[in-house]
Amino acid sequence: MEERGISQAVIGRLPRYYRYLGDLKNEGVERISSQELSRIMNVTASQIRQDFNNFGGFGQQGYGYNTSYLYEEIGKILGLDQQHDMILIGAGNLGQALVNYMNLKNRGFSFKGAFDISPSLYGKKIANVPIYPMDQMTGFIVENHIDIAVLTVPKAAAIEITQILTETPIKAIWNFAHVDLKVPDRIQVESVHLQDSLMKLSYNIRRHENES
Numbered sequence: 610m611e612e613r614g615i616s617q618a619v620i621g622r623l624p625r626y627y628r629y630l631g632d633l634k635n636e637g638v639e640r641i642s643s644q645e646l647s648r649i650m651n652v653t654a655s656q657i658r659q660d661f662n663n664f665g666g667f668g669q670q671g672y673g674y675n676t677s678y679l680y681e682e683i684g685k686i687l688g689l690d691q692q693h694d695m696i697l698i699g700a701g702n703l704g705q706a707l708v709n710y711m712n713l714k715n716r717g718f719s720f721k722g723a724f725d726i727s728p729s730l731y732g733k734k735i736a737n738v739p740i741y742p743m744d745q746m747t748g749f750i751v752e753n754h755i756d757i758a759v760l761t762v763p764k765a766a767a768i769e770i771t772q773i774l775t776e777t778p779i780k781a782i783w784n785f786a787h788v789d790l791k792v793p794d795r796i797q798v799e800s801v802h803l804q805d806s807l808m809k810l811s812y813n814i815r816r817h818e819n820e821s
C-alpha cells in the first residue's frame with residue numbers, strides 16, 4: 610500500500626479510530642456506517658471517509674464498514690501487529706509509573722530493561738524489569754534488538770543520551786523530557802510534553818473565566 614504523503618494529522622487521528630473500533634468490536638457491533646462512526650466520535654462523516662481513502666477506503670460496501678476488519682487494518686497501519694521491545698532510560702517516578710502502566714496495558718509493547726545513572730537503583734526491578742547502569746545500554750540495545758527508547762530523564766541528560774542513542778540501531782525515541790530532540794531521519798521521535806499539555810489546560814481555564 611502506498612503510504613507516502615499521508616499527513617501527520619491523518620496518522621494522529623488513527624489511534625482514536627482504533628480505540629473506538631476496539632470498543633465497538635467488544636460490544637459485538639459487526640458493521641458501522643461512516644455516519645454512525647461520525648456521530649459517536651464527533652467528527653464529520655466526510656472527514657472519516659477522506660481519512661480512510663488514504664488507505665484505500667477499507668472496502669465500505671452496502672451498509673458501512675466491517676468493524677473487526679477495519680480495526681485489524683488500522684492496527685496493522687499503526688504497526689500494532691508487531692512486537693516492540695523497549696528500554697526505559699531514567700528510572701525515576703515518571704519512568705517507574707510508565708513501566709508499571711505499560712506492563713499492565715500491554716499492546717505488543719514490552720519493556721526489556723531500564724537504565725539509570727543512580728547506582729542505588731542497580732539490581733532493583735520495576736514490575737520485573739531490571740535496572741542497569743548506563744554503560745550497559747548500547748550493548749543491551751544491540752543484543753536484545755530494542756526498537757524504542759523511552760526517555761524519562763531531565764532535559765540536559767535527554768540531549769546527551771539522545772546523542773548516544775543515535776549511534777545505536779534504535780528505531781525510535783518516546784521522549785518525556787521537556788526538550789525537543791534532534792535526531793537523524795532514520796530515528797522516529799514522539800514527544801509527550803506533559804507540562805505543555807498542562808499549560809494548554811491552564812490557558813483554557815483562564816480563557817473560560819475571562820469569557821464568563
Ligand code: ATP
Pocket residue numbers: 698699700701702703704724725726727743761762763766769770
Ligand atoms: P521523576 O521521578 O519525576 O522522573 P526524579 O526526582 O526521580 O524525577 P529526575 O531528576 O527527573 O528525578 O530524574 C529522573 C531519573 O533520571 C532519575 O532516576 C535520575 O537518576 C535519572 N537520571 C538523571 N540523569 C541521568 C543521566 N544522565 N543518565 C541516566 N539517568 C539519569
